[in-house]
Amino acid sequence: MLRKGLHLIIAGMYTLPTLTATFTSAVATAQQPDSEPLFEYSAINHPVIGRRGMVASHNQLSSEIAAEILAKGGNAIDAGAALGFALAVTLPRAGNIGGGGFMLVHVAALNRTIAIDFRETAPAAASQDMFFDANGNVVLDQTYRFSHKSSAVPGSVAGLAHIVENYGSMTLAEVLEPAIKLARDGIEVTYDLAADLARSQRLKNNPASLRKFYKPDGSNYEVGERWTQPDLAWTLSEIAEHGVEAFYSGSVAKKIVADMEAHNGLITMQDLADYEIVEREPVRGSFRGYEIAAMPAPSSGGTHVIQMLNILENFPLAKMGPESADSLHIMAEAMKFSYADRSKYLGDPDFVELPTEILTSKEYASDIAAQISMERALTSDEIAPGKLSFYESDETTHYSVVDDEGNMVGNTYTLMFSFGSGVVIEGTGILMNNNMGNFTLRSDIPDAFGLMGSEDNLIRPNRRPVSSMSPILVSRNGQPIMMTGSPGGSKIISANMQMVLNVVEFGMNIADAAVAPRIHHQWKPDVLEIESGISPDTVSRLIDRGQNINFSQRSAGMGSLQTVMWSDGVFYGYSDPRRPGAGAVGVD
DSSP, X not given: OOOTTEEOEETTXXXXXXXXXXXXXXXXXXXXXXXXXXXXXXXXSOOEEESSEEEEESOHHHHXXXXXXXXXXXXXXXXXXXXXXXXXXXXXXXXXXXXXXXXXXXXXXXXXXXXXXXXXXXXXXXXXXXXXXXXXXXXXXXXXXXSGGGOOBOOHHHHHHHHHHHHOSSOHXXXXXXXXXXXXXXXXXXXHHHXXXXXXXXXXXXXXXXXXHSOTTSOOOOTTOEEOOHHHXXXXXXXXXXXXXXXXXXXXXXXXXXXXHHTTOOOOHHHHHHOOOEEEXXXXXXXTXXXXXXXXXXXXXXXXXXXXXXXXXXXXXXXXXXXXXXXXXXXXXXXXXXXXXXXXXXXXXXXXXOOHHHHTOHHHHHHHHTTOOSSOOOOGGGXXXXXXXXXXXXXXXXXXXXXXXXXXXXXEEEOSSTTTTSOBOTTTOOBOOOGGGGSXXXXXXXXXXXXXXXXXXXXXXXXOOOBOXXXXXXXXXXXXXXXXXXXXXXXXXXXXXXXXXXXXXXXXXXXXXXXXXOEEOOSSSOOOEEBTTSOHHHHHHHHHTTOOOOGGGXXXXXXXXXXXXXXXXXXXXXXXXXXXXXXXXXXX
């Protein structure tokens, strides 16, 4: 049930309201796109509309909590933090305090966009050969993916607290209060949550996980039953009362380390005490007159979304049409080149020098575009990471929030796999990540998502693994207008790029843009994955050009975009239907 003051309004049922808040005056002079209005009765899919702000996330209840923070006078940063903590309760497969991620935060008062890196770090005891046997062979067993040893030092608590304490208008305790209440009093089990838990039987392998996620007799929770998480409520309450120190050096930290020591894990009190978030400058680019800001390394997502858009800018895609064989072919080829570069040139910038400026340059993209043939697809073996020396002079969830002052938050954070390592820390309710699997074990061994990596992403103490996660902020004439992002492992990059392309190049509203069928090619393996909904005739034309389409890998859903947008005095939001239980909530 929606709380007082909140209205979930479906676009297409009302005329456009007039927004008179501060944000309107701030953007009144911003040039609007030369296209049809975003609000159309004739559109197939319709975004949610709000007059004072918008939230889009993978969980309806958590979206309502964030919208209520906005309705009470909190800003988008307060709401974004509250949403992050709430999702740890309502969406345990991905929402978390035991993982990490990346945020883009646009602070209107400073007219500044900040990239917040709260990615996990390798423990000090981690080593390059920790997942190899005595003969030098990789051992991909339960230890690698589903044990205490698979967890890196989590950063989510530090990241969410940082934005509240530095850019929010509320206290950390205030933004934690809704999540504490949900964990203590319980939530009603939804169809989505019940199905998740029924599928994830490996959670029963850890005693604390078994107690947290299943009934006392080990049976599954049924739809409509109330599920409480008292241990998680205690953890969140400790953070509310004692700050992040509770998690990184106090009562919670001691429980984490005790459990690690009891189960051959690597995380120590020193690892937790040494953890720091990093504020970075976003990687920036442009496309058709719009400015793009995205997450820099160790995210590979921002760099390669910009690289792909730079390549695609060399082709008249709008004339080709969305979902045409020509435009999809060009997109697939651009993806191959970008993912090839990702395999070699991404890593933790605190450890290695990265050629980001070259990878995101228009000149480099133009030279790649010249290699793309309209008649024939290049095989992966014909494409290699670019020789950049010629141009000298790297289960997740996402949410987006915008308020009427112009503040925006886009957060993509992860446990890596659905329910992470499956390990719950005894007495805390914290489900831990398995993000050690995001490191490159060896340059010839793909990671958990099939992506190739380089020596710059090998396991090193305190290093942050490369990730595809990246919120994307689109601006016009310096004014932010759209925040989007997606989960999906290696498909995050291609999903984000296609969202921007659908809105800016093809003029779709954010609902139609999110729903449109997507494709994905990550260089290796040499397979073009396609979603259902693309015309069989188009697929045949792509095959005729040499695109290697494996129908056994035809996907029902790639990623799940959570998008908010401001246009013509109105806030729009849309939650991608590729994940059940998601919801956008507008504030009036």
